[in-house]
Amino acid sequence: MLAKKDLYRFPWSLNDNPIGWVEVSDICNIHCKGCYRSTLGGHKTLDELKKEVLFMKEWRNVDNITLAGGEPLIYPHLFEFIAFIRSQKLKVHILSNGLALTPELITKLKKAKLNSMTIHMDRNQKRADRDGEKTDFDLCALRERYAKMIHKIFPKLILTFGLTIYNQNLDELPEIVRWGIRNMKYVSGFVFIMYRGVPIEEGVEYIDNKGAKVKVDVDSLGYTTDELAEINIETKDVYDRIKQGCARYEPAAYLGGTMTHDSFKWTAGVLIGAGGRVFGALGPKAMEIIQSMHHMFSKSYMVYSKKKSFGRRIFFLGLFDKHVRRAFFRYLVHCLLPWRLFQRMRIFSIGTVQAPDLYPDGRTDMCDACPDITYWDGKLVHSCRLDEWRLFGGYLQAHMLGKRTREEVMASKVEELKAAETAMAGEAEAGAPRD
């Protein structure tokens, strides 16, 4: 069971945080359900982006710059920008849907010394590269095609896959996790992001920072939702499914919420394996040592390592961490068949993100020490809510008007759906030919 007392709380803060989130553009070559960005500004200039990197360096003490968007791979000055970030001695991570990847582009990314990449793929994207894959587990075939293409050209790239979690795919997670572990040679991990959107429902109105009521709907803000049952999946639900896929999975660290004491907004787990088997996971002590040592020697905290694998050296952490010790003993047993000593040790990370939650009393629970905060107009704003700044000049405040709680509103919507289904079934039966 997930318990904060068993995990390490990342020591990240607003001014000391490994991630420098920089959006190069708000243009994308597809649309994903739950995307936080509307196309309002287009590609940023190189000068604007350089300014953002220097801002992140000065005020965030970052270890990497995460290129987000929009789709970074279609940004026209991508390689000049990566060269600039590298010249600032920062790692570069790209968040992409992968569609623009070609062998030529991968070769260029290799030459540019890209550190790591997360490719987001899920069933609700309209992707031209699908080959009949429909479900999120089916999409592992597509993930595998990309992973193998990248591995052939750029085997050192740390490649993870991002997936938005809906009720539609929650139960596919165990199989998806098993696929990832089987393919540890090509894939370094997953990031599972629970679907969230600004709820548009009876009894909630939104106020801008001047106190004026604003109309919030799909046409005004891209990330609104009336699928209330979809935005209630929590980290513990995802944790249970990951455990079903890999019983030895345990997260080592977390970030909580800004408004609640018991939410898990971010969790990070690192599995240790070889030959498609998992021996265990890093525990909180190991994660604390990694973060502290990195900060001591590199002066910043860390989120993406430089290397895909640390070999058997990882077991040294077992001197301090009982979870790693357990993994080491299992590895020794595994190696009773001596040829297994030649299998390459691998690490496989699994991150989860439970983005903002709006509570029935009007509080919005953000991620504590938000790692994905971004630059906007001389200040830092949560990237998941940046469009509120771009459209309304600041964060919107929810006012709860109705007497009903969100749970009651949801229950009545479920009743409405059931009634509609029953009516449809009745109509179909009435229209069916009789014997």
Ligand code: SF4
């Ligand atoms: S609060 Fe920050 S870390 Fe959390 S979802 Fe929003 S941008 Fe990402």
